[in-house]
Amino acid sequence: MYALVDGNNFYVSCERVFKPMLEGKPVVVLSNNDGCIISRSNEAKALGLKMAEPVFKKKEIIEKNNIVVFSSNYTLYGDMSNRMMKTLQTFSPDIEVYSIDEAFLNLKGIQTNLTEYAKQIKATIQKNIGIPVGIGIANTKTLAKIANKIAKKQNGVFVIDSEQIRDWALKNTPIEGVWGIGRQYSKMLMKSGVNTAFDFTQLDASWVRGKMSVVGQRTRDELLGQPCIAFDTIIRAKKNIATTRAFGKKLSDISIIAEAVATHAVRCAEKLRKQKSVASLITIFIHSDPFSENEKYIYKSLTITISKASNTNHELVKAALNGLKRIYQPNILYKKTGIIVSEISSESYVQGNLFEENNNAQLKEISKITDLLNTRFGKDKVKLAVQGVNKDWKLRQEKLSPRYTTRWDELLKVKG
DNA sequence: TCTGGGGTCCTAGGACCC
DNA sequence: TCTGGGGTCCTAGGACCC
Numbered sequence: 001m002y003a004l005v006d007g008n009n010f011y012v013s014c015e016r017v018f019k020p021m022l023e024g025k026p027v028v029v030l031s032n033n034d035g036c037i038i039s040r041s042n043e044a045k046a047l048g049l050k051m052a053e054p055v056f057k058k059k060e061i062i063e064k065n066n067i068v069v070f071s072s073n074y075t076l077y078g079d080m081s082n083r084m085m086k087t088l089q090t091f092s093p094d095i096e097v098y099s100i101d102e103a104f105l106n107l108k109g110i111q112t113n114l115t116e117y118a119k120q121i122k123a124t125i126q127k128n129i130g131i132p133v134g135i136g137i138a139n140t141k142t143l144a145k146i147a148n149k150i151a152k153k154q155n156g157v158f159v160i161d162s163e164q165i166r167d168w169a170l171k172n173t174p175i176e177g178v179w180g181i182g183r184q185y186s187k188m189l190m191k192s193g194v195n196t197a198f199d200f201t202q203l204d205a206s207w208v209r210g211k212m213s214v215v216g217q218r219t220r221d222e223l224l225g226q227p228c229i230a231f232d233t234i235i236r237a238k239k240n241i242a243t244t245r246a247f248g249k250k251l252s253d254i255s256i257i258a259e260a261v262a263t264h265a266v267r268c269a270e271k272l273r274k275q276k277s278v279a280s281l282i283t284i285f286i287h288s289d290p291f292s293e294n295e296k297y298i299y300k301s302l303t304i305t306i307s308k309a310s311n312t313n314h315e316l317v318k319a320a321l322n323g324l325k326r327i328y329q330p331n332i333l334y335k336k337t338g339i340i341v342s343e344i345s346s347e348s349y350v351q352g353n354l355f356e357e358n359n360n361a362q363l364k365e366i367s368k369i370t371d372l373l374n375t376r377f378g379k380d381k382v383k384l385a386v387q388g389v390n391k392d393w394k395l396r397q398e399k400l401s402p403r404y405t406t407r408w409d410e411l412l413k414v415k416g
Numbered sequence: 417t418c419t420g421g422g423g424t425c426c427t428a429g430g431a432c433c434c
Numbered sequence: 435t436c437t438g439g440g441g442t443c444c445t446a447g448g449a450c451c452c
Binding site for chain 2: 038053055072213238289291
């Protein structure tokens with residue numbers, strides 16, 4: 001049996017840990033640049049705020065109801081997530097961290113009654129971390145997901161351990177609530193009269209295969225209690241790494257855009273080094289405001305091969321800026337740029353280049369020391385000059401909470 | 417004024433090989 | 435009249451997830 005443990009309204013719950021007076025009040029957390037609503041407390045949901053809705057369209061509701069708004073604070077959420085996962089590991093060493101706020105636990109060998117065990121997990125997370133969680137248990141991951149959704153509507157725990165309960169759960173799950181069935185497939189399925197997860201399991205397997213590929217077929221099997229999605233405890237190296245951001249305001253000056261591009265390239269290099277990888281492809285894209293009614297939408301991108309796969313700041317920034325020069329056009333108001341690195345491999349087996357004298361040992365050392373200094377003294381304390389010192393391209397983050405758990409100078413202050 | 421960011425997997429079709 | 439058969443690799447696009 002597998003348990004899916006999932007933090008309720010995770011980002012909002014993280015903020016509430018340090019501001020308990022927000023318990024019971026409507027709270028939302030915004031996306032980068034304070035653009036969209038990406039986490040909502042139950043009270044905010046009840047007021048009709050939707051996921052990923054642009055916040056400026058809801059200004060009235062927010063003001064009228066005194067909804068508390070936070071910019072997203074990923075340093076805080078990431079650290080809270082790590083703490084939650086560590087506590088979960090004490091309940092099962094066999095854990096798959098699936099996302100920042102959820103994990104699958106393999107419950108093989110647990111002797112205790114599973115409902116009781118889940119209640120114990122829930123109480124411990126609440127006590128150690130302060131985050132409320134929902135727990136769904138079943139013999140496949142897809143069913144555990146469904147159990148989890150039902151759990152959230154009940155006391156936070158739900159176990160599917162018989163065919164009767166499974167049928168009941170499937171009949172009470174709308175098709176769009178099934179893990180692996182998104183908007184497009186839901187629309188298509190509803191046209192064919194499939195409205196619940198149960199209806200979906202009654203479809204002919206080959207029909208599903210034909211319309212939804214092997215992925216859909218697996219979902220069907222999983223709903224019927226046949227595990228086909230592997231339980232994967234290994235954290236694998238990423239195959240693509242991206243850093244992309246909208247600017248705080250529209251820009252057309254290449255020198256300012258270059259600062260953002262260089263900084264994004266450094267972020268990608270850092271992420272590569274962290275997972276001990278190198279990349280041999282780097283993609284840069286830049287685009288104007290897709291929502292603008294007066295300006296034409298411009299999108300340009302370019303993928304560059306790096307002759308010898310790398311993860312140093314210098315080499316990736318150089319390639320990225322080179323790319324920027326080639327796709328940049330003057331007199332366009334740009335809104336966003338991003339860097340994606342791919343063709344990723346392990347840094348221990350780098351293929352050399354026959355035609356270049358490429359000894360980047362020194363650059364590697366510089367990147368390594370930069371990482372050490374920045375870990376200790378803060379992000380970008382040491383950086384390349386091209387990353388710039390002005391913040392013209394930076395995000396808006398007007399409602400940012402302190403990084404309570406990772407910076408000494410931002411510790412929670414308690415009045416004496 | 418204002419609309420996120422970061423990932424994965426699968427398939428079809430084209431180019432190419434012998 | 436008729437125009438092989440069997441592969442691989444790559445890419446773009448579409449679907450999904452959080």
